[in-house]
Amino acid sequence: MLATQHRLPRSNPEEQGISSKAIHSFIEHIEQQQLELHSFMFLRHGHVVAEGWWAPYAANHPHALFSLSKSFTSTAIGFAVEERRFSLEDPVISFFPEEATPEVEEHFEKLQVRHLLTMSTGHDANNAPNIRGSKDGNWVKAYFGSTLPHTPGTQFLYSSDATYMLSAIVQKRTGQTLIDYLQPRLFEPLGIAGVAWETCPLGINTGGWGLSLTTEDVAKFGQLYLRQGQWNGRPIIPAAWIQQATSRHISNGQSADSDWTQGYGYQFWRCRHDAYRGDGAFGQFVIVMPEQDAVIAITSGLSDMQAVLNQVWDLLLPACREGAMQADVKEQQALTAKLSTLAIPPHTSICRSELSTTVSGALYIFNDNEMQWDSIQFEFEEDAAEITWHEQGAKKQLTCGIGAWLAGEITDQEIRQPIAASGTWQDDATFVITCRLLATPFCQKIVCHFHKDTLTIDLSRGIGTDLKPFLQLKATKNKG
Structure with a gap:
């Protein structure tokens, strides 16, 4: 089926229990703080209540997701586990017998698939740059050449090489790249077309980065998770996997004010306010708020990602009310006008030079x-x-x-x-x-x-x- 047949339903904010004025205030605060968003989509009760793209960015442009890609890789692991292709307790080295020298086996014997998912591999440094720089292009071999100074499962260290290994495991056991494996299981049911995902020199999807999707495609993914794996009444992902993937499995800090220290799941971050998210560098987000029955998808070009989340919690989360609200035509029109004229200013002509x-x-x-x-x-x-x-x-x-x-x-x-x-x-x-x-x-x-x-x-x-x-x-x- 074509992606246009899977377009998310639209509604005005008040029908879904949100004031247009609150969303308008969010957009204005974002712009006042000079936080460069490229797109914004807000879903409540499964309906898009607000959406906008800052010109020259547009709805039909796929946007690089960076580490938000990790949450899609996690989803592939969920499918593979459900199909009994492997278990989370399987040793990582067991998938790659060609790399299993006695020294490697002894060194990596305790590293399991679960540890890759929870970023608790036992490394004390990000090895992604090292594996990407391997001279022979064999990133898997380079991964097994790294050292594990800590016992797997004991501490958190965020590193994209762990997610790359999850992609390599999926390809090893299914005979398909990550993108091909997800095509009939995730992308086609959600009407996500034209998917692109970078690969390593040996043709394995990078897993931890490299996926590009439109904003609405990201929003669909978040809505699927919010609905516990159901899509249009059809089960896509087991609800048990959704629960596991988005639960806290390991501590990653103690700060009450940071959304990067609320715990980590299976390639999902726990957030304040009992929400969770997938995110990527420079402000790529899918934020799922179960208590508010809401999803927010954002693409950006910014360095202060926490500042965007702060605005979500301060302005959008409290705006979610129970039941429909009385229509506010004036505020709805003001919001519509604002969203339709979002733009990153072009260069303005200062002079005409001879x-x-x-x-x-x-x-x-x-x-x-x-x-x-x-x-x-x-x-x-x-x-x-x-x-x-x-x-x-x-x-x-x-x-x-x-x-x-x-x-x-x-x-x-x-x-x-x-x-x-x-x-x-x-x-x-x-x-x-x-x-x-x-x-x-x-x-x-x-x-x-x-x-x-x-x-x-x-x-x-x-x-x-x-x-x-x-x-x-x-x-x-x-x-x-």
């Missing part, structure tokens, strides 16, 4: 540089600028709106990515471009300084407005 005419069509030749850019050329029009450059002989192009976002695509490492770019003349000789990679929280800033026959380009990159300079390029106008 250089837009004199440098258009000129070819600039770069000095030797680590980006391996050969040349660049600009074509300025009234409402757009086209930038063409050659990188290792390959032609690449970017078109940006002048004072507006302009959507397009760019090729990075042979992968086409959706982008939006905006530019403006900062002064008579400086043209500034911001390019947002719409499937990710990342963006780049390109500042072009024109001076007589020379061009200097300052490149910055990062998330949201937190951009760090990383390279300066110099070029000279070709007079030939």
Whole structure:
């Protein structure tokens, strides 16, 4: 069935016991604190009561989920255990006899599938960078080359290599990649289409990161868990697994004010207020609030993830009331207007430079540089600028709106990515471009300084407005 046939039902907030004014206040507080959200979807009693995307991000764009991917990997483990493919008590080394030297077997004999799920493997350092850097591309072998200074199950250490091993176990026992295994069991029943998940050099899905989905797909996943594995009256995941996966299995701190110290389940975080969540770097969330019968899905490009959760607890959680509320047409209209006009501001035009005419069509030749850019050329029009450059002989192009976002695509490492770019003349000789990679929280800033026959380009990159300079390029106008 097509994903459009599985679209979540919509409702206004008051019908589901929430005031439109409270949701409006949440959005305003988020923006006042300059927390860069890319999308927001709020479900109550199974209905979407509010949803919005900050332009240039849009509903149809899948967004990188980073470690929120882990909760989907956990779900695959739940299916496999239910199908008796293996048990949580099975030793991890037992799945990989080709790596089971006597030394490895002795070292890893106590490490079980359960310990991978609860991030209690016995490591004292994050080994994910080490396994990803293995020269032969065999991440499983690299994992068994690590040391376990602690007894598995005794302490918490968050590390994506544990989740990668869960993905490798699923593939070993089922003969399918994680994404293929989940396709008929999870993605198809929920109407989730076009799923993409990164793989390691040996073709194993990364598990702990690398999954990309739309905001509504993330919300569906949260709603499935809220309903104890039921979807449209049909059991998808055993309720017993839902209960286990979202329960506290290990302590991860003592702070009463942090949502990262409330305990950890099977690749799910426990939260304050008896809620739980899956989350990923830079603010990717699915938050499940059983007591309020609510789910929140968020994608972002920010560093302070706790600040977003604080706003959820302070403004949205207490707004959930029992029973329907009297319709507030004025507040509903104000909320609808706010959600329909959400936007990350593009560059606004400060001035019109005469250089837009004199440098258009000129070819600039770069000095030797680590980006391996050969040349660049600009074509300025009234409402757009086209930038063409050659990188290792390959032609690449970017078109940006002048004072507006302009959507397009760019090729990075042979992968086409959706982008939006905006530019403006900062002064008579400086043209500034911001390019947002719409499937990710990342963006780049390109500042072009024109001076007589020379061009200097300052490149910055990062998330949201937190951009760090990383390279300066110099070029000279070709007079030939």
